Amino acid sequence: MEIHLDNVTKVYRRGAKALDGVTLDIQSGVFGLLGPNGAGKSTMMKMIATLVVPTSGHISVDNYTLPAQQNEVRRMLGYLPQEYGLFNNLTAYELMDYIALMKGIGNDKQRRDDINRLLDWVGLNDVIHHRVGSFSGGMKQRLAIAQALLGSPRLLILDEPTAGLDPEERLRFRNLINRISVDRIVILSTHIVSDVAAGCQRLVVLNHGRIMLEGELDALKRCADGITWEAQVDPGIDTEHLPGAVMVSSQRRDGSLYLRFLAKEPSISGAVPASPDLEDGYMALISGMRAGAAS
Ligand SMILES: Nc1ncnc2c1ncn2[C@@H]1O[C@H](COP(=O)(O)OP(=O)(O)OP(=O)(O)O)[C@@H](O)[C@H]1O
Numbered sequence: 412m413e414i415h416l417d418n419v420t421k422v423y424r425r426g427a428k429a430l431d432g433v434t435l436d437i438q439s440g441v442f443g444l445l446g447p448n449g450a451g452k453s454t455m456m457k458m459i460a461t462l463v464v465p466t467s468g469h470i471s472v473d474n475y476t477l478p479a480q481q482n483e484v485r486r487m488l489g490y491l492p493q494e495y496g497l498f499n500n501l502t503a504y505e506l507m508d509y510i511a512l513m514k515g516i517g518n519d520k521q522r523r524d525d526i527n528r529l530l531d532w533v534g535l536n537d538v539i540h541h542r543v544g545s546f547s548g549g550m551k552q553r554l555a556i557a558q559a560l561l562g563s564p565r566l567l568i569l570d571e572p573t574a575g576l577d578p579e580e581r582l583r584f585r586n587l588i589n590r591i592s593v594d595r596i597v598i599l600s601t602h603i604v605s606d607v608a609a610g611c612q613r614l615v616v617l618n619h620g621r622i623m624l625e626g627e628l629d630a631l632k633r634c635a636d637g638i639t640w641e642a643q644v645d646p647g648i649d650t651e652h653l654p655g656a657v658m659v660s661s662q663r664r665d666g667s668l669y670l671r672f673l674a675k676e677p678s679i680s681g682a683v684p685a686s687p688d689l690e691d692g693y694m695a696l697i698s699g700m701r702a703g704a705a706s
Contacts, residue, residue, distance in 0.1 A: 419468035429454035431620035441592045443607035443614035444600040450617040452600040460490045489564030495555040499544030514562045529557040548575040569599040585609045604690045635687035635695040638673045642682035657698045
C-alpha cells in the first residue's frame with residue numbers, strides 16, 4: 412500500500428496557506444506527522460481522508476487518484492478526526508453498531524464479533540452497555556479509536572489520537588497501534604514528540620505548511636547533533652534571555668538549576684555537550700537552529 416502526494420498546496424478561502432508544495436510518499440507501517448499547532452497536519456490528513464480537496468497538486472492512494480476516485484479510497488479508510496462528536500445518548504455498543512452499519516458491515520454475527528473484539532481491545536469491555544455520555548474523556552477517545560478500526564481499514568488516519576489520554580492510556584494506545592500496523596498504513600498526527608517515539612517507523616515534521624524533515628526517528632535526533640548542551644547553573648539566572656540559545660528544559664534539583672539547551676556555542680560556562688534526543692531534534696528544527704536533512 413502506498414500514498415503519494417505531489418506538490419500539494421492548500422489555500423483556504425480566507426487566504427491561509429495551510430500546505431505549501433508538499434511532496435511525500437507514505438508506505439505501510441506507522442507514519443508520524445509531527446508539528447506545532449497550525450502547521451497543516453489536520454489539513455494533510457483531511458486531504459488523504461478525502462474531506463478536503465487540494466488547491467493544487469496531486470494525491471493518490473494505491474492506484475486511486477483523489478478526488479476523482481474518493482469512493483474507492485473511503486472504502487479502505489478508518490478515520491479519527493481531531494474533534495469527534497460522539498452520540499452521548501447511545502451506549503458504546505449501539506454507537507459501534509451504528510457506525511459498522513454505515514461502513515457496510517451487514518452480517519449480524521460479524522458485526523457483533525467485530526464490535527466485541529474492538530471494545531475489548533481498547534479496554535472498554537466492562538462498559539459496553541453504558542451510555543457514552545457517562546464516559547471520561549479518555550474513554551471517549553478510546554471508543555473513537557475503536558470506531559475508526561471497524562471494518563479493518565487498510566488505511567487508518569488518526570488526528571491527534573492521544574489527546575485527552577492519561578499516561579497509562581497513552582501507553583495502552585501505543586501498544587494497540589503497534590499491534591494493528593502490520594500490512595496497513597497508519598498515519599498519526601501529534602504535537603507531542605514522545606507520541607512518535609514509540610512505534611513510528613517514519614515521520615514528517617511539518618511547520619507553516621512545509622516539510623521541515625522527512626525520515627526515520629534518528630534523522631530527527633541528528634538535527635540537534637553538536638548543539639545540545641547541559642549545564643548546572645545558579646537558580647537566579649535568567650533562563651529566558653540566554654543569547655543564541657533555545658531552552659529545551661530546566662529542572663530544579665537540590666538547590667541548583669539544571670538546564671538543557673541548544674546553542675551553536677555553549678553560552679554558559681561549565682556547559683557540557685549532551686547526546687541529543689527526539690525532543691532536542693524537534694526543538695532544533697522548529698526553532699530554525701538547524702535545518703533538517705532527508706534520509
Ligand atoms: N477550514 C478552514 N478555513 C480557514 N483556515 C483554515 C481552515 N482549517 C485550517 N485553517 C488554517 O490552516 C492552517 C493549518 O491548520 P491545520 O488545522 O491544518 O493545522 P494543524 O497542524 O492540524 O494544527 P492543530 O494541531 O492546531 O489543528 C492554520 O493557519 C489554520 O488556521
